[in-house]
Structures are given as C-alpha cells and as structure tokens.
Amino acid sequence: MLSQPLFAQALIVCALSDLVRSLSTFQWPNPLLSYADRQLYEGPLQGFAKGCPPRDNTTIPAQWLRIAYHDMSTHNVDDGTGGLDASIQYELDRSQNVGEGMLTSLTDFNGFRIMSPFFALADVIALGAILAVAGCGGPFIPFSVGRVDATEAGPPTVPEPQQDLASHIESFRRQGFTPTEMIALVACGHTLGGVRQVDFPLIVTDSSTVLQTFDTTPAFDTAVVSEYLQNTTQNPLVIGPNVTTRSDFRIFSSDGNATMQSLLSPINFNQTCSSLFERMLNTVPSNVNLTDPITEPFDYLVMNDNPSRTVTLLWADRQGSFCPPAGCSQQSNGTQSVLFTIIGQMQGVTALRYPFNATINATSSISKFWFEVNENDGSEPIIVDNGGVGFVIEQDSVFVDIGRSEHISVDTAVEVDEFLTLVVRGDSASASASVTSFTPSLSGTPPFTPTLNKTDLQLDPSNPPEGGYTFFTMNTTLLPTFLDITGTSSSGTVTQKNFDMTVVNFPFIFIS
Ligand code: HEM
Ligand SMILES: *[C@@H]1O[C@H](CO)[C@@H](O)[C@H](O)[C@H]1NC(C)=O
Ligand SMILES: *[C@@H]1O[C@H](CO)[C@@H](O)[C@H](O)[C@H]1NC(C)=O
Ligand SMILES: *[C@@H]1O[C@H](CO)[C@@H](O)[C@H](O)[C@H]1NC(C)=O
Ligand SMILES: *[C@@H]1O[C@H](CO)[C@@H](O)[C@H](O)[C@H]1NC(C)=O
Ligand SMILES: *[C@@H]1O[C@H](CO)[C@@H](O)[C@H](O)[C@H]1NC(C)=O
Ligand SMILES: *[C@@H]1O[C@H](CO)[C@@H](O)[C@H](O)[C@H]1NC(C)=O
Ligand SMILES: *[C@@H]1O[C@H](CO)[C@@H](O)[C@H](O)[C@H]1NC(C)=O
Ligand SMILES: *[C@@H]1O[C@H](CO)[C@@H](O)[C@H](O)[C@H]1NC(C)=O
Ligand SMILES: *[C@@H]1O[C@H](CO)[C@@H](O)[C@H](O)[C@H]1NC(C)=O
Ligand SMILES: *[C@@H]1O[C@H](CO)[C@@H](O)[C@H](O)[C@H]1NC(C)=O
Ligand SMILES: *[C@@H]1O[C@H](CO)[C@@H](O)[C@H](O)[C@H]1NC(C)=O
Secondary structure (H helix, E strand, O other): OEEOHHHHHHHHHHHHHHHHHOOOOOOOOOHHHHHHHHHHHHOOOHHHHOOOOEEOOEEHHHHHHHHHHHHHOOOEOOOOEOOOOOHHHHOOOOHHHOOHHHHHHHHHHHHHHHHOOOOOHHHHHHHHHHHHHHHOOOOOOOEOOOOOOOOOOOOOOOOOOOOOHHHHHHHHHHHOOOHHHHHHHHHHHOOOOEEEOOOOOOOOOOOOOOEEEOOOOOOOOOHHHHHHHOOOOOOHHHHOOOHHHOHHHHHHOOOOOHHHHHOOOHHHHHHHHHHHHHHHHOOOOOOOOOOOOEOOOOOOOOOOOOOOOEEEEEEEOOOOOEOOOOOOEEEOOOOEEOOOOHHHHHHOOOOEEOOOOOEEOOOOOOOEEEEEEEOOOOOOOEEEOOOOOOEEOOOOOEEEOOOOOOEEEOOOOOOEEEEEEEEEEOOOOOOEEEEEEEEOOOOOOOOOOOEEEEEEOEEOOOOOOEOOEEEEEEEEOOOOOEEEEEEEEOOEEEEEEEEEOOOOOOOOOOOO
16 A cells, blocks of 8 residues: 555645636646635735735835836836846846835745745745735735746836836837826825935935835825825825935826826725736736636635535556445545735635545555535535546556655754655666756845756655555755656556645644
8 A cells, every 4th residue: 555645635725626626617637727816815925915014114915016117117018028027136226226125125035935845936936015005005916927037137127216207108008007006006006105315315305314215104095195195195296305215206196186086985995906916917028928817816716615525536457447335535634724924814704624644555556536425414415526537647657656755854953955756667687767856046146047957866665666656755954846757667658747736734834
C-alpha cells in the first residue's frame, strides 16, 4: 500500500471549488486559478494591508496602490505594449518613480513571492493593489492572474504634476482611459497617501512637513472628493504654491467638476474605483492572456455550518473501476476552520475544510476521484464530481509522496531541514528523478529575477521500492510550494509541471 495523502488533500480544495463552481465554468485542474483563489482568500500578503497600517509617514496601502499605477503606466494602447508587467523593477532610477515606497513595496512583494513562486511579480503587484484598497475600507476588486514579468524597462510614460492637461489626457488615452476616466482614476488613487516633501520640495514647500496628504483621512473614502469640492482641501496637487504643479486641480476641474460631483456618492465612488482599478490592473501587453476574474472563494466549499455533515472521498482504480466500497473511499476526519483574509471577511463568507488522509493501493492505483457530501438531514447526498467527469489524475507515474516527505527541526529555534520524497513508477535499476524548483532572488536589490534550479534526486535509502514504485529523495532548505517534477523509467519520461505542495501543512514561515 502506498500512502498518497497528497491526492486526497489536494482534492479537498479542488473538490470544494467544484461544489460552488459546478454551475459555472471552473474545471479542475487549473493550478494557477486555484492558487490565485487561495492567495486572495487565505494568503499572508493581506497582513500588510489589513487595517490600512501606517509606514514612512504614509500608509503601506498608499505605497502599494501607487506602484501598481506606475508599473501599468507604460502601456500603449496603440501598439499593445507595456502595462502591468513588473517593468517598474527596472525603472526605479527615473525621477517620475521617486519615493522610498517604491523599493519598499517591491521588497514586500518579493518577500511574499519567496513563499509564492507560482505568481509572476506583476500578479503580486496586482494582488497588492487589491488588498491595499480593501485594507483601507475600499471596495472589492476582482482578481485576474496570468501576468508575465518584463525583462527590461518600459518607456518613461508616468504622468508628472508639472505637465499640462493636454499631456495628461494624452497619457491616459495611451494607457486606455478616457478623459472622464482619468478624473476618476486620479481621484480614486489620491484618496490614499500624499506627496512627500523630500521628493517634491517645490510642491510641499514647508520643510517641517514630511508628507502632505491628499485628504484628511487615511481611509479609502470620498474625502478627497468632498474636500476638493468644498474648497477645504489641503491636497498639494490642488492648492500647491506653484500653479504649474496643480495637476489634480486641472484634472478634477477639467469637465466643470461634473465627474467629481458624481463621485461624491460613496456608492458611485466604490463602484467607479473598483471597475477602473480592475481595468488598470488588467492592463497588460496584448500578448498576455489573463484568467477569468476571481470574485468568490471557489477553492472552498461555502455553505452553512452543519456539524452532522459527512464528506466522503471516493476514487476509481487505474483501470477506471470502482473498488469495493471499503477499499476506495474514505470519510473525512473532522473539519478545520478556514481563516479568511480581509477579502473573505468583507464579502461575509466563511468556510470549513474537510481533510482526508487516504492510503491508495499502489498496484491498483487511482485514475480519478470524487466526493459525496451528506448533510444527514434526510436530503439526498450531493455528488461533487467536477461537472460529471470526476477529478482526473492525469498521471500516476511520478508524484511527491507527501506522507514520506518530512521536515525535521534540527535546531527548533533556528534551522529547519527538510527532505522531499519523489515516487517514480518503475524499477530502481532504470528509474531516475529530478525536480525543478524556483529559487527567488534574495539579493534585496531589484530586479528580483528568480532562477530555476534543477536537481537530480538520489535513491531513497529509507524507502525501498514497493508496489512497482521507486523512491527518491533530496534535501531542501527552502520550503517548496510548487515544483516541476520529472520521473524516468524504462517506459519513458513523465514531467508534471507545477506539482502543488501547498496543500500540505508545512510549517509556515513568512518574512514581514
Ligand atoms: C496625472 C496623473 C497623476 C499625477 C501627476 C500624480 C502625481 C503624484 C505625486 C506627485 C505623488 C507624490 C509621490 C511622492 O511624494 O513620492 C503621488 C502620490 C500618489 N499617487 Fe499619484 N499621480 C497621478 C495619478 C495617479 C493615479 C491614476 C493613481 C492611481 C492608483 C495614483 C495613486 C497615487 C497614490 C496612492 C499616491 C500616494 C503614495 C504614498 O503616499 O506613498 N496617482 N501622485
Ligand atoms: C516620519 O518622518 C519623520 C521625519 O522624517 C521620521 O523621523 C519618522 O520616523 C517618520 N515616521 C514614520 C512612521 O515613518
Ligand atoms: C464601499 O465598499 C466597502 C467595502 O465593500 C464597504 O465597506 C462600504 O460600505 C462601501 N460603501 C458604500 C457606500 O457602498
Ligand atoms: C477656495 O479657497 C481659496 C483659498 O483657500 C480661495 O482663494 C478661493 O477663492 C476659494 N474658492 C472658492 C470658489 O471659494
Ligand atoms: C513651478 O514649477 C515648474 C515646474 O516644476 C518650475 O519650472 C518653475 O520654476 C516653478 N516655479 C516656481 C516659482 O518655483
Ligand atoms: C470646481 O471646484 C473647485 C473647488 O471647489 C472650484 O475651485 C472650481 O472653480 C470649480 N470649477 C468649476 C468649473 O466649477
Ligand atoms: C492567448 O489567447 C489567444 C486566443 O485564445 C491565443 O491565440 C494565444 O495563443 C494566447 N496567448 C498566450 C500567450 O497564451
Ligand atoms: C482524526 O483526527 C484526529 C485529530 O486530528 C487524530 O487524532 C486522529 O488520529 C485522526 N483519525 C484518523 C483515523 O486519522
Ligand atoms: C495518514 O495515515 C497514515 C496511515 O494511516 C498515518 O501513518 C499518518 O500519520 C496519517 N497522516 C496524517 C497527517 O494524519
Ligand atoms: C492491491 O491491489 C491488488 C490488485 O488489485 C490486489 O491484488 C491486492 O490484494 C491489493 N492489496 C491490498 C493490500 O489490498
Ligand atoms: C540529507 O541530509 C542527511 C542529513 O544531513 C544526510 O544524511 C543525507 O545523506 C542527505 N541526503 C541527500 C540526498 O543529500
Ligand atoms: C539548487 O538546489 C540544490 C539542492 O537543493 C542546492 O544545493 C543549490 O544550492 C541550489 N542552487 C541554487 C542556485 O539555488
């Protein structure tokens, strides 16, 4: 018997997605979408944005929102180049990107990515903006992923305060926004943060002011609009001493204040900012395809708490036949509550996780699995089967045996040693195995370019061949999250990309 708890645990997450999504188009497996959903609803990045915390005399969310706009500002609708592509990493020396928040934010995002290599840095910038707005009490912004990181700088096309209105209208047109949308986008952005004296000494002239905020509240709210319309604003881009750099005034008043009047309504402000920010974040080079937007926690089963509910995992063997009931099913052992991020909290959703730890006969193996959810209230059990096809195991020739992969605390205070056990179908004389892992840049200086590291594994001395499988092992220091794994045997080479390790409860480390 081969212990394959990974399959079972992975499925909880995926199966739960299906239950909610069975009426829509989500179909398992979709590792990127599942992963993005989990990061939005359970990921650690939100810890920085929750409660709109102060930093550097502004707020972390203000810094995160600004960098998203500046990164996206390289887009050109006319030729489809540029957009949210993390090219900002190569553009920090430009005066238009002045501000210590830029480097600090990128460092935040790279730290998150060490644990989450599955995302492009540009996807993390987008997630950061979404969490920033939510963290300061703003609206939800649907999250799409699949961005591709640029490998060089884009054009220097971030608008600057001393430029005239015609230049700004042209800048926003080039980025894909109308003059009216420009007004709203600037108002939505400038509800957070402000202008730093050291960066713009001709705009904030009082040298005792570190940062002059755009409005009197740190929150994501309409104060930037109402204070402007009431003529009480201290926004330095409206009332600054030098008329040339009053760009917010020129933009806000460019349609006789009509758009600003409409944004006085908090509901309209919410809706307008959410949809414009969604478009801003989804502005990518035309050869990049994004996923459908994530608007709900579809990686989870979201339903009323029912302590009587039982969830059963069932599977079919390699031939596709269902084994005797006792052999190919397992009931979930208890539940784990899911602690949702600010996104789940603002949407008012809760979830329970049903863990499984199934042992699968190595000889008969597994071809697909599904679930039965029984409320035990007299109603018919619900079958969760990925829209009828089941959750198909694409291959069982090579996988990571989570049950045998262990992490050992060498020194519980500091070091954690881990090893990984990879299983390849085939005999030890002919089998070999390798993994390709993502090694993030730890240099502390952008660009944060990751390297891919391929490692050949050695035969595992503590797990002799069993059930037609050979075991391989490697020592690893960084906790892996996603791995490309390759196994070779006399019947050929099989590679599984993005094998998901994150469903396992490895000890969680996050650098804050
Ligand atoms: C004509 C267009 C714009 C101009 C001229 C402009 C100008 C500026 C300037 C001069 C600062 C101060 C930066 C510093 O002191 O380091 C700033 C901050 C900021 N801008 Fe804009 N901006 C524009 C559009 C936008 C848009 C569309 C957004 C939308 C996301 C945005 C979001 C922000 C945020 C959040 C801050 C505060 C950053 C912080 O407090 O750390 N800006 N902007
Ligand atoms: C605000 O700015 C002042 C002056 O530069 C600095 O001493 C202080 O540490 C800053 N506060 C924060 C929270 O960054
Ligand atoms: C705007 O959205 C936030 C977050 O969903 C919500 O708390 C707030 O009540 C909304 N405001 C209005 C006026 O709808
Ligand atoms: C707005 O306030 C400024 C001074 O803060 C004043 O010079 C200006 O006349 C006011 N404008 C209106 C329309 O009240
Ligand atoms: C006003 O700002 C513009 C653009 O930065 C600058 O060229 C000009 O010298 C400034 N005027 C004054 C009086 O500082
Ligand atoms: C727009 O509002 C501002 C702030 O109250 C005011 O100074 C300006 O005159 C208004 N512009 C128009 C065209 O009404
Ligand atoms: C993006 O989608 C289009 C249309 O489905 C497809 O032709 C193209 O190959 C895709 N591009 C990438 C990079 O996946
Ligand atoms: C069920 O879970 C409990 C608590 O996590 C554990 O102690 C017990 O061993 C588990 N039982 C089985 C059959 O896995
Ligand atoms: C899973 O089940 C196996 C065999 O029943 C057991 O040895 C192992 O400790 C279990 N793992 C967990 C995490 O419960
Ligand atoms: C595993 O499956 C094989 C093939 O169906 C069967 O012969 C064997 O008895 C099974 N082993 C166990 C422990 O159930
Ligand atoms: C992994 O580390 C252990 C203990 O440090 C060592 O005995 C073993 O040889 C290492 N295995 C590999 C594959 O390097
Ligand atoms: C690649 O992985 C091996 C084994 O884990 C490790 O010893 C080596 O330092 C890694 N190389 C890089 C560049 O990370």
